[in-house]
Amino acid sequence: MSGVQAPPAGGAATTASGPGGSIYDLGYQSYDGPRLGRRSAVQALFWQTVRACFGIGRGGRAKIAPFTLAALAILPAILAVGFSALAAQAGPAGGAIENASPIRYETYHGLVGVLIGLFCAAQAPELFGRDQRYSVLPLYFSRVLTRTDYALAKVGGLMIALLAVELAPYIVLFVGRVLVAPDPATGLTDEIGAVPRFLLQGVLVAGLLGGLASVIAAWTPRRAYATAAIIAVLIIPPIIVALVGQLTNQDLARAIVLFSPSDILDGTNAAIFGSIPDSPVVASVDLPGWAYLAAAAIGITASIGLTIRRYQRIAT
Amino acid sequence: MTSTPFQGSGPLSPTTPAPAPTRAPALEVDHVSRWYGNVVAVNDISFSLGPGVTGLLGPNGAGKSTLLHLMAGLLAPSAGQVLVEGASAWRRPEMYRHIGLVPEREAVHMYLTGLEFARLNARLQGLDDPEAAAARAIATVDLIDAADRRIGTYSKGMRQRAKLAGALVHDPTILLLDEPFNGMDPRQRLHMMALLRSMAAEGRTILFSSHILEEVERLADSVLVVYAGRLAAAGDFRSIRRLMTDRPHTFTVRSSDDRRLASALIGDAAVFGAELADGRVAIRTADYDAFTRALPQVAKTIGVTLFEVRPTDDSLESVFSYLVRR
Amino acid sequence: MSLITLRDLTRHYPRGVVALDGLTLELEPGIIGLVGANGAGKTTLIKILLGLLEPTSGDASVMDLDVRTEGMTIRQFVGYMPEYDCLPPDTSATDFVTHMARMSGLPSTAARERTAEVLRHVGLYEERYRAIGGYSTGMKQRVKLAQALVHDPRLLLLDEPTNGLDPAGRDEMLALVRRTGTEFGIAVIVASHLLGEIERVCDFLVAIDAGRLIQAAPLGAFTERTGVLAVEVEEGEVALAAALVARGLHAVADGRTILIAIADDRPYDIVRDAVAELGLPLVRLEQRRQSLEDLFRDEVYAPPPEAVPPASGGATR
Numbered sequence: 001m002s003g004v005q006a007p008p009a010g011g012a013a014t015t016a017s018g019p020g021g022s023i024y025d026l027g028y029q030s031y032d033g034p035r036l037g038r039r040s041a042v043q044a045l046f047w048q049t050v051r052a053c054f055g056i057g058r059g060g061r062a063k064i065a066p067f068t069l070a071a072l073a074i075l076p077a078i079l080a081v082g083f084s085a086l087a088a089q090a091g092p093a094g095g096a097i098e099n100a101s102p103i104r105y106e107t108y109h110g111l112v113g114v115l116i117g118l119f120c121a122a123q124a125p126e127l128f129g130r131d132q133r134y135s136v137l138p139l140y141f142s143r144v145l146t147r148t149d150y151a152l153a154k155v156g157g158l159m160i161a162l163l164a165v166e167l168a169p170y171i172v173l174f175v176g177r178v179l180v181a182p183d184p185a186t187g188l189t190d191e192i193g194a195v196p197r198f199l200l201q202g203v204l205v206a207g208l209l210g211g212l213a214s215v216i217a218a219w220t221p222r223r224a225y226a227t228a229a230i231i232a233v234l235i236i237p238p239i240i241v242a243l244v245g246q247l248t249n250q251d252l253a254r255a256i257v258l259f260s261p262s263d264i265l266d267g268t269n270a271a272i273f274g275s276i277p278d279s280p281v282v283a284s285v286d287l288p289g290w291a292y293l294a295a296a297a298i299g300i301t302a303s304i305g306l307t308i309r310r311y312q313r314i315a316t
Numbered sequence: 317m318t319s320t321p322f323q324g325s326g327p328l329s330p331t332t333p334a335p336a337p338t339r340a341p342a343l344e345v346d347h348v349s350r351w352y353g354n355v356v357a358v359n360d361i362s363f364s365l366g367p368g369v370t371g372l373l374g375p376n377g378a379g380k381s382t383l384l385h386l387m388a389g390l391l392a393p394s395a396g397q398v399l400v401e402g403a404s405a406w407r408r409p410e411m412y413r414h415i416g417l418v419p420e421r422e423a424v425h426m427y428l429t430g431l432e433f434a435r436l437n438a439r440l441q442g443l444d445d446p447e448a449a450a451a452r453a454i455a456t457v458d459l460i461d462a463a464d465r466r467i468g469t470y471s472k473g474m475r476q477r478a479k480l481a482g483a484l485v486h487d488p489t490i491l492l493l494d495e496p497f498n499g500m501d502p503r504q505r506l507h508m509m510a511l512l513r514s515m516a517a518e519g520r521t522i523l524f525s526s527h528i529l530e531e532v533e534r535l536a537d538s539v540l541v542v543y544a545g546r547l548a549a550a551g552d553f554r555s556i557r558r559l560m561t562d563r564p565h566t567f568t569v570r571s572s573d574d575r576r577l578a579s580a581l582i583g584d585a586a587v588f589g590a591e592l593a594d595g596r597v598a599i600r601t602a603d604y605d606a607f608t609r610a611l612p613q614v615a616k617t618i619g620v621t622l623f624e625v626r627p628t629d630d631s632l633e634s635v636f637s638y639l640v641r642r
Numbered sequence: 643m644s645l646i647t648l649r650d651l652t653r654h655y656p657r658g659v660v661a662l663d664g665l666t667l668e669l670e671p672g673i674i675g676l677v678g679a680n681g682a683g684k685t686t687l688i689k690i691l692l693g694l695l696e697p698t699s700g701d702a703s704v705m706d707l708d709v710r711t712e713g714m715t716i717r718q719f720v721g722y723m724p725e726y727d728c729l730p731p732d733t734s735a736t737d738f739v740t741h742m743a744r745m746s747g748l749p750s751t752a753a754r755e756r757t758a759e760v761l762r763h764v765g766l767y768e769e770r771y772r773a774i775g776g777y778s779t780g781m782k783q784r785v786k787l788a789q790a791l792v793h794d795p796r797l798l799l800l801d802e803p804t805n806g807l808d809p810a811g812r813d814e815m816l817a818l819v820r821r822t823g824t825e826f827g828i829a830v831i832v833a834s835h836l837l838g839e840i841e842r843v844c845d846f847l848v849a850i851d852a853g854r855l856i857q858a859a860p861l862g863a864f865t866e867r868t869g870v871l872a873v874e875v876e877e878g879e880v881a882l883a884a885a886l887v888a889r890g891l892h893a894v895a896d897g898r899t900i901l902i903a904i905a906d907d908r909p910y911d912i913v914r915d916a917v918a919e920l921g922l923p924l925v926r927l928e929q930r931r932q933s934l935e936d937l938f939r940d941e942v943y944a945p946p947p948e949a950v951p952p953a954s955g956g957a958t959r
Contacts, residue, residue: 028763028826031756031794035718035747044744057737134730139789142692142722143745144714316694375808376779501835502677502935503851527808530838608876608923616918621910625927636809 042149049157053123065122070165073112073119076103077169081176088180105194106273108169109201113265116166116209117234123161124213125226127154132221138316151218151311155304159210166205170198197272204268204296208261209234211303218310238262238279245281254285258295267292340402342366342521343387343415343490348396350382357382359545360396365490365523369516371536372525373632375640379545380525381420384492387523388417400490413441416483418476420494426468430459430478433467437482446485453481458507472499476508491515493524497531509535533632541639548639553632556639563638564588564600567607570624571597577620584610598628643706645671645797645829646691651700653686653853661686663853664700673823675844675861676833677934683853684833688799692717705796718747721790725801725833728786731775735766735785738774739792746793753792760792763826764818780811787818791828798822798830804839816843837934841865847934865931871904873913874926885916904929 016023048057054070055062080103103111131137140150174191181187213230220226237260245253257263263282270277271289341364350358358379374380385391387398389411397404400411424433434453438446454463457477462470467478476496483491491512497505512535516522523540526532532539533553541548549556571577574597578590581599586607589600601607615622628634651665661683678684689695690702693713702709704716729738736757743753761770764784769777774785783803790798803819804812820843823830834840840847840861847864849857857864875882875898883900886893889912892903902909910927917924 029759030827031748031752033752034749035793036749037718037747038714040749041745041747044741044750048741048744058732130730130732135724135726135728136730138724139722139728139742140745141694142717142720143742144717144747145745146714373809375810376806499835502837505835506935527812528836528838529809530836605876605923608925609921612914612918612924613921616915621907622914622927623907623910624929625924627925633809637813640810 038144038146038149041143041145042153045145045150045153046157046160049127049154050161052127053158053161066119066165069115069119069122070168073115073165074169074172076108076111077172077176079103080173081180084176084180088182103173105170105173105198106269106275108173108198109205109265109269110278112169113205113262114234116162116205117231117262119162119165120158120209120213121227121230121234124158124210124217124230125220125223127158128214128217129221129223129226132218132314135316137311137314141316147311147314148308151308152304154218155210155214155307158214159206162206162210163202167198167202170194170202174198201265201269201272204293204300205265207300208265208296208303211300211307212261214307215303215310218307234262238281242279242281245284250285253281254287257282257285257287258291261299264292264295264299268296340399342401343523344399344402345383345387346397346399348383348386348393348398350379350386350391351394356545358386358393361542361545361547362396363540363547363550365521367516367519367521368537369512369522369524369535371532371539372523372542373527373529373532373539373636374525374542374548378542378640380542381494383542384417384419384494384523384525388412388415388492390417413486414488415490415492416486416488418479418483418491418493418496420498424467424475424478424482427466429464429466430454430470430474430481431463433478434463434481434485438485441486443486449485449487450481453484456484457481457511473501473504476500477504480508480511489519490521491523493522495526496524497526497528505531529631529633529636539632541636543640549635553635554630557630557635558604560635560638564602565604565607565630566628567599567601567611568624568626568628569597569599569611569622570595571615572621572623576618577615580614580618580620581611584614586610596624643671644703645669645705646831647701647703647706649701651687651690651702652698653690653695654698660853662690662697665850665853665855667848667855667858669846669848669858671829672845673820673830673832673843674846674848675840676831676848676850677835677837677840678850678856683850684801687850688722688801688833691799692720692722718793719796721793721795721798721828723786723790723798723800723803725805727782729774729782732773734773735761735770735777735781735788739785739789742789743792748793756792756794757788760788764788764791765814779806780808780814783807783811783815784818787815791822791826795828798828799833800830801833802835803832804834804836812839819843841934864934864936868930868932869904870930871902871909871913872926872928872930873900873902873917873924874898875900875917876923876925878920878922881920882916882922885920886913889916899926901930 051057054066055064080101083101131140137150141147145153174194177191178184178187181190212233216229216233217226220229237256241253241257241260241263244256257267263279266277266279266282267287267289269275270282271292277283344364345361347360347362348358349356349360361383372380372383382391386393389398389400389406389408392406398406400414403411425436428436431450431454434450435446438449438453443449454460457480459474459477459481462474467475470478476498480493480496483493493512496512497508500508509531512522512524516537524536538550538552539556540550569577574592574595578592578597578599581587581597582590584607586601586603587599587610588602589598591598591600599607611625612622629638646667646669648665648667651662652660653662654660665687676684676687686695690697690709691704693704693709693716696710705719707716709716733741739761740753740757743757744750748756761767764787766781766784766788769781774782777785783805787800787803790800800819804815807815816839819830819832822828823843832840832844844861846860847857848855873882879895879898879900883893883895886900886902891909891912894901902913913927
């Protein structure tokens with residue numbers, strides 16, 4: 001929507017120039033430059049959301065939580081690469097150490113999944129709650145974006161930020177292992193198989209956790225409540241599923257396990273990497289891999305839809 | 317500059333030496349201060365109020381709300397005392413019977429209906445017949461039609477009236493209102509003003525704070541100007557203006573020949589400035605009395621017709637801006 | 643080019659609330675005051691003009707753009723300053739207004755530069771780098787105005803711009819609004835309850851009540867002379883009144899003021915001479931004018947049922 005002609009502007013110029021000097025007009029100037037329209041506005045909001053996820057532009061204190069969590073998430077990968085490097089120097093014995101390392105692609109989700117969840121719980125409420133609490137939404141809606149645009153830009157920004165935090169460790173692992181391999185070329189071919197897997201898992205994690213956090217934060221403008229709710233949604237269902245699994249039969253557990261986001265992601269991780277799920281319940285329930293993948297996909301779409309709906313119906 | 321007590325008529329009077337009145341003033345503020353740590357919200361203010369309408373003015377943060385709460389007995393003075401009908405207001409619940417306060421911030425429960433809110437106040441006041449009192453108050457503020465709807469559905473102006481009803485249930489002789497016209501549309505405002513005027517005519521003492529000077533000018537018999545926690549002026553604002561002897565008066569005149577008039581006026585000793593602008597002559601004079609007598613005489617002598625003569629700074633706005641810019 | 647054209651514009655809400663009822667109006671660019679009953683009518687009209695709410699029936703266009711189909715284009719060229727608090731406390735004015743400029747489609751460099759300029763025009767200087775949470779009411783109102791101006795709108799919608807301001811702040815804001823309309827060349831609609839402000843700042847008045855148009859006319863039409871000359875003297879009014887009557891004028895005392903029926907210019911000199919000969923202090927001489935308030939005082943019909951429309955988005959898109 002660029003290139004729209006503005007109706008005639010006003011404002012008088014009062015510049016004066018003579019041989020000895022000039023006075024320049026500091027009065028109000030009209031704007032005759034490009035007006036880039038909806039797409040530019042949505043992109044700007046999207047990137048601002050991504051920056052806000054990391055506390056950029058909000059002062060020092062806002063950066064503590066996100067950067068700490070991101071650092072903790074990436075730390076095991078760095079350590080693993082470091083050990084690999086040492087192990088490589090140790091020769092054949094190093095190979096055994098290498099294989100015994102608990103930090104691998106398939107185990108990574110189990111290691112740091114919680115951190116990603118905490119990241120959501122820490123950052124999502126501010127992203128969605130602030131504009132609601134302070135009634136800023138009418139200012140947005142009186143501009144060139146629609147309510148849906150706003151919702152999508154926010155959700156998208158959160159998801160992309162999460163994706164970055166989620167994928168960084170995997171990429172570090174990948175690159176590290178390639179470089180540490182005796183021969184980078186073979187290293188690459190060895191490791192390349194993991195790439196599409198961790199990308200998929202990363203997207204599912206970022207999508208599902210981001211989506212859930214968005215819905216909860218969008219419907220709960222009070223920051224503390226939203227944070228608590230997000231954490232609760234991640235922590236409580238697995239407990240319930242485990243209890244149900246222990247106390248009753250597996251069929252009931254199988255029915256409800258797909259309502260527990262943490263368990264879904266555990267299941268997708270196992271399905272994608274062909275490994276054993278972390279949660280014993282998930283392991284025993286023995287649902288086919290595609291069930292978890294489908295559940296994740298549905299969860300992601302539903303949460304995006306609910307977030308959009310929230311913003312379409314919110315009163316201003 | 318001016319701590320000269322105002323001498324005159326109207327609901328305000330000074331509290332410095334005067335013969336003991338036969339009846340205590342309705343409300344008296346006696347060297348009251350209120351501080352919060354090092355922040356002095358109200359700084360040694362004294363005045364007394366009687367029947368009629370008084371306006372309380374001041375910039376934001378000048379201490380008006382604090383002063384109103386002190387007068388209503390909701391806050392204790394850090395120094396000095398507030399006397400209602402001659403007796404101290406602090407910690408004496410029966411004093412609340414005499415005073416009604418309509419605060420600025422939303423002080424109503426959104427889920428109650430107008431009538432329920434009035435009844436609640438009536439019961440809290442311990443009235444014998446809360447139903448009747450509530451109904452009367454609702455009728456006074458003209459909310460009968462909406463009395464059975466929840467306050468949450470009211471417009472801002474209606475909420476103000478609901479608050480006022482709550483403050484009127486116990487038929488107080490003193491009514492304190494904090495920005496009562498906030499958010500009211502013109503008709504509601506006129507109605508509220510008429511209501512306050514009629515209540516004052518019944519002998520009640522009414523004090524209201526406002527930023528909208530045109531309205532204060534119209535409704536209030538006299539004003540209290542508060543600035544930075546201190547009382548900057550009290551009384552009828554025209555009389556206050558007269559007291560500002562260190563400030564020249566300005567007049568605007570439209571005539572049949574502005575230039576000749578200006579030229580002749582400059583010749584008069586009372587005038588020290590005459591400016592031609594905008595189809596008018598703006599005149600500055602240090603001697604109000606001499607100038608106002610000289611103007612028609614000079615105009616007559618030189619044969620210039622006067623079409624309009626206006627004292628430009630005789631408004632409350634002008635007085636106020638002068639007081640708070642010292 | 644007509645600034646705003648409304649044709650039989652009507653908007654109903656559920657439960658029988660009629661916010662706008664057959665409004666027909668055509669407005670030229672200028673500084674326009676919008677007065678009326680609280681709540682439903684004014685907010686609804688603003689939302690419709692911004693293309694954020696669909697009319698129930700009737701048409702509305704802003705700068706010849708239809709609100710139903712070209713809302714997004716309209717919003718590029720309209721600035722809106724809401725009545726209530728709408729600023730987040732943890733950002734600076736600069737960051738916030740720049741962001742809003744981007745939300746209006748300005749490229750990032752232009753957004754930054756215009757923000758700096760507009761903040762200067764509204765009178766925010768060093769404080770613009772501090773968080774908004776620490777601003778006074780006056781400063782916050784200025785930020786609100788700045789975000790409405792930053793994308794150089796052709797039309798500004800100001801909703802109670804002096805809300806919460808003390809008299810000095812009110813003065814400054816009104817002067818700013820006047821400047822915006824005259825110097826900056828932007829059409830302005832000021833919604834206000836305060837008739838005094840409207841008289842001071844606006845050239846044109848639109849009065850709405852219960853969703854219906856009561857009046858739409860240049861301000862001069864409301865402040866017509868009444869044919870009554872008011873003379874105020876500091877003392878001696880009784881003697882003056884007698885003197886005027888003796889010279890054939892119809893004069894009536896009203897406190898310290900004497901009211902004279904006037905049909906031509908003759909009484910002016912008669913008054914002048916009488917005052918001069920009696921040596922009285924002449925404080926005021928002016929022909930009484932009607933005020934905007936009379937518009938609202940004389941309304942004979944019953945006050946509208948005041949209601950707040952139910953809280954739902956009802957968005958157009």
